[in-house]
Amino acid sequence: MKVTLLFNVLFICLLSTLGAHAKESLRYNLAASESWYPYYIPDEDKPGILGELIPLILDKAKIHGIELRFPPKRTIYAMDNGLLDFDVVSPVWFPGGDAGEQFVFSHKLFGIEEYYASLDGTQLGPMVYKEEVGTILGYYYFDENTFTRIDFASEKELVLALHKNRVERILIGDLPAKYWANKLSVSIRLDQLHTKGELKIRLNKSKIHLLPLLNKAITELQQTGKIDILVSKYTVNQK
Structure with a gap:
């Protein structure tokens, strides 16, 4: 009985030690x-x-x-x-x-940084309330109640949508915009800073x-x- 009790105590101590060192x-x-x-x-x-x-x-x-x-x-x-x-x-x-x-x-x-962007050469007026804006599905936008989200699956799809005139404005990070514009041969203009954080x-x-x-x-x-x-x-x- 004493041997069994001692074994159980040692086993519990071993588990505790392993647990303490486990990631x-x-x-x-x-x-x-x-x-x-x-x-x-x-x-x-x-x-x-x-x-x-x-x-x-x-x-x-x-x-x-x-x-x-x-x-x-x-x-x-x-x-x-x-x-x-x-x-x-x-x-x-x-x-x-x-x-x-x-x-x-x-x-x-x-x-x-994130920007409102449009096709280079287009003439757009100032943003208006509830205007349609291309966005990324699943992304957070602090002021999304001020515009109408048109969601796309990715930054690549967002630039393609702009190129195909499915939307006139998009919200996109400056670096993803430059990367996909270059990859897809689309001329993008970063119009207005949306967020910087x-x-x-x-x-x-x-x-x-x-x-x-x-x-x-x-x-x-x-x-x-x-x-x-x-x-x-x-x-x-x-x-």
Whole structure:
């Protein structure tokens, strides 16, 4: 009996030790769009800034990352219902910079800009209330109640829609716009800045105990210049 009791105690201690050293896991999704160049393009040799940066952050934080790829509507549902632990967004995309009481933001990763854009050479008047604007399905827009969303699957499809005159204006990041305009031989004009902010990890509060580890990893990568080097790798020829 004493031997059995001793064995059980040792077994419980072993499980506790293993549990203490086991890596925490975070499930994440990087983008609703698969054409968010240069930030993220899956299944490529160069997966984009976030495709390389997020695994670096998780590795430095000693957190196991589980990348899941959901279609846009599923991604929104997964974030709202705890099926995903984090994504990468900018607070300026949300009304008042507030993504909701169930989420917290990490330190900044790097800056990002978004513009109203149109075909070069077109003569458009000022934006009017509820005007139709090409947008990305599953993306957040803080002022979307002021215009009529016409959703497309990706930045690539958005530029093609502009080219085919399916919409006269689109909302798109400056770097994705330049990349796809060049790839598709479409002349795009960036008319008006819509948002200028910083990309951050949006973490579900159920995992808030991991936020200090994520922030520490981000700070270290910033201080060593690795984030700047990674951003330059994908953007130096697009500026």
